[in-house]
Amino acid sequence: DTGVSQDPRHKITKRGQNVTFRCDPISEHNRLYWYRQTLGQGPEFLTYFQNEAQLEKSRLLSDRFSAERPKGSFSTLEIQRTEQGDSAMYLCASSPQGITEAFFGQGTRLTVV
Amino acid sequence: SQQGEEDPQALSIQEGENATMNCSYKTSINNLQWYRQNSGRGLVHLILIRSNEREKHSGRLRVTLDTSKKSSSLLITASRAADTASYFCATDEGNYQLIWGAGTKLIIKP
Numbered sequence: 001d002t003g004v005s006q007d008p009r010h011k012i013t014k015r016g017q018n019v020t021f022r023c024d025p026i027s028e029h030n031r032l033y034w035y036r037q038t039l040g041q042g043p044e045f046l047t048y049f050q051n052e053a054q055l056e057k058s059r060l061l062s063d064r065f066s067a068e069r070p071k072g073s074f075s076t077l078e079i080q081r082t083e084q085g086d087s088a089m090y091l092c093a094s095s096p097q098g099i100t101e102a103f104f105g106q107g108t109r110l111t112v113v
Numbered sequence: 114s115q116q117g118e119e120d121p122q123a124l125s126i127q128e129g130e131n132a133t134m135n136c137s138y139k140t141s142i143n144n145l146q147w148y149r150q151n152s153g154r155g156l157v158h159l160i161l162i163r164s165n166e167r168e169k170h171s172g173r174l175r176v177t178l179d180t181s182k183k184s185s186s187l188l189i190t191a192s193r194a195a196d197t198a199s200y201f202c203a204t205d206e207g208n209y210q211l212i213w214g215a216g217t218k219l220i221i222k223p
């Protein structure tokens with residue numbers, strides 16, 4: 001399968017712990033996005049990379065959140081000092097240059113207890 | 114914040130019937146996209162309509178866009194059980210950030 005893959009699929013963590021999620025985009029896609037989705041809602045934009053450059057970052061992304069995309073390939077999203085409000089599905093998507101339709105991974109479901 | 118609002122929030126129809134769901138948005142857009150989400154396949158892109166287009170077809174899907182009313186509709190004809198999913202509209206304002214509605218939950222009854 002050459003789609004977008006995310007790891008892990010599920011993560012349960014205690015409040016205050018740090019978590020890191022990984023996203024491997026479709027190989028020829030230079031654009032990568034992170035979204036967050038809570039139950040019954042649509043996805044909310046978090047951040048956007050073009051190659052290795054982080055070009056946009058939502059105000060939703062507090063200083064506890066950081067994302068990287070070294071070498072313009074895979075990306076990681078880290079949440080420090082997790083809070084119960086961070087519980088959500090974290091979605092990664094990618095798209096090729098000049099195309100705005102997004103190809104999504106299956107997501108990482110985070111539960112903070 | 115979410116830009117789009119889908120209507121209805123939930124829709125239950127018999128297999129074979131047509132399903133129509135609507136989306137309203139607030140700002141000027143470059144394009145509007147519809148996605149489907151179910152537990153098996155995650156979010157999947159269905160169709161994109163540009164701001165200068167009024168109607169677009171793809172298989173059993175028909176999308177309309179009325180930029181004067183800032184609204185779009187998605188019609189699924191001859192529904193199948195496999196169409197059971199949540200459907201989202203997402204708008205692109207030109208900064209590559211998609212703004213999403215809360216979705217319409219569609220249930221197809223056999």
